[in-house]
Amino acid sequence: MPLYGGIEAGGTKMVCAVGTGGDDLREIRFPTASAVESIPQAIQFFREAQQQAGVKLDAIGIASFGPIDPDPTSPTWGYVTTTPKPGWANVDFAGQIKQALDVPVAFDTDVNAAAYGEGRWGAAQGLHTFVYLTIGTGIGGGAVSNGKLLHGLMHPEMGHSRVPHDWQKDPYAGSCGYHGDCWEGLAGGPAIQDRWKQSGRTLPEGHPAWDLEAHYLAHGLANIILIACPQRIIMGGGVMEHLFLFPMIRKNVQTILNGYVRVPHLAEEIDAFIVPPALGNRSGVLGAIAMAEQVAQ
């Protein structure tokens, strides 16, 4: 029986787990401190897990906040690169894990990993081309395309795509430090907070904030549909815990596309096309374990 490790490194917390992807996971969660504190904590957890299981891990997958370098041919493969997060810029995250534990290591973005996890055990099983989005403090997008995680010139950065912004209707300038009113700048959690002077957590269903939110989220989705052609879009993250947003977003997507793309996914099957994660908030760490499976030798 193989044993895999997974790390989901988020901006605020780290989740480390061992298992084979089923229910037999041993897991810890701790706040993400600087790399010099958090990476040894993860290594310690895996050493103990190996001791307890009496076997060596076959591989470890890492699902990391970004930006990162996931290109295996690059000299800085495995690094967290230009992050503003204190103590993490230019850190050889994957290399340190690999060296300490002497196992094959897979390394990707948290959202690419979450997409992979949903494909392996969740809402995208049996599909070859799909997208996972997290709508929270930021907007992140991961993708599996033709059965493999999507990497080209880099990993996807869907949150920074642009959507139409009607300044008359919504004079808010956007919250993105790089782009102002990009998708994340208009529709991420901080934009909701800034625009309405109230956290999205406390805004009630029926508030106009949610009409605008569904409008912007649907515009980003429409672009993803037309460019990346996913067979399914999975939407997680704090904002999407407001499940009433799903039907609103689906309706907006149909309005925006206006019947141009005639497929069942956008008509009678749309409830199965834009969906919440089946793995809840465990898509990332389970995706890391699924990535580990792939690199195990």
Place this chain on the structure above:
Amino acid sequence: MPLYGGIEAGGTKMVCAVGTGGDDLREIRFPTASAVESIPQAIQFFREAQQQAGVKLDAIGIASFGPIDPDPTSPTWGYVTTTPKPGWANVDFAGQIKQALDVPVAFDTDVNAAAYGEGRWGAAQGLHTFVYLTIGTGIGGGAVSNGKLLHGLMHPEMGHSRVPHDWQKDPYAGSCGYHGDCWEGLAGGPAIQDRWKQSGRTLPEGHPAWDLEAHYLAHGLANIILIACPQRIIMGGGVMEHLFLFPMIRKNVQTILNGYVRVPHLAEEIDAFIVPPALGNRSGVLGAIAMAEQVAQ
């Protein structure tokens, strides 16, 4: 020596060719009439070509205007579907060719085929993830992702994605019958004609039309980069014959992304990242032949 056939069916002309993809092509071009006229003309060409070569074709690839059904598991695979083009709606294009000539047939959009052709013999050799765009009467986008043509819920329809539209700066409402000011509606050939009351063919370099065109084209490209992560973007079509647009577009893409994505493709290597087709106006028909190679048994 295998022999392959390729059909590029465009809105106004059809190109049929036989060969192996090198310089040994025999080829005809004729205006696209209705399906009942044009499909038999293509079949006749291939019959004559087989007779002349003294061998049977191993396979035929079809690169078709759309919308089409390229899903091999669908009962309407091979059909041109809801096109407004007279005599082509709901036509079993691939099935008729397959039945008449009794060969394996590959079927995809003209732009997906052009992407594939550029990957096989042109500007994207050795890459696994790239995009081909044609900017002309419409804006069409094809993509190879992780080494395969991109199909999910359908084929890409990148031209109908949305980009920011500053109504103060550009009060033109857009030319798209479905979406008004989508990317194609703002930046396709007809939009240039409508907005400036002059064909793009006669507008001189330095005219403000080209600043606006480069601005919109770059916005569409930025979204494609952030969502589909291509290793290269190939831009063909009538509008892009104005080669002075390339440096303008590259500069606009850098301005829009504003240093967020730090990769050489968007910095010192950008001249090799956004490029014209290496196969000129033959990407489509050569792509059809490359697709035929893939389905030959």
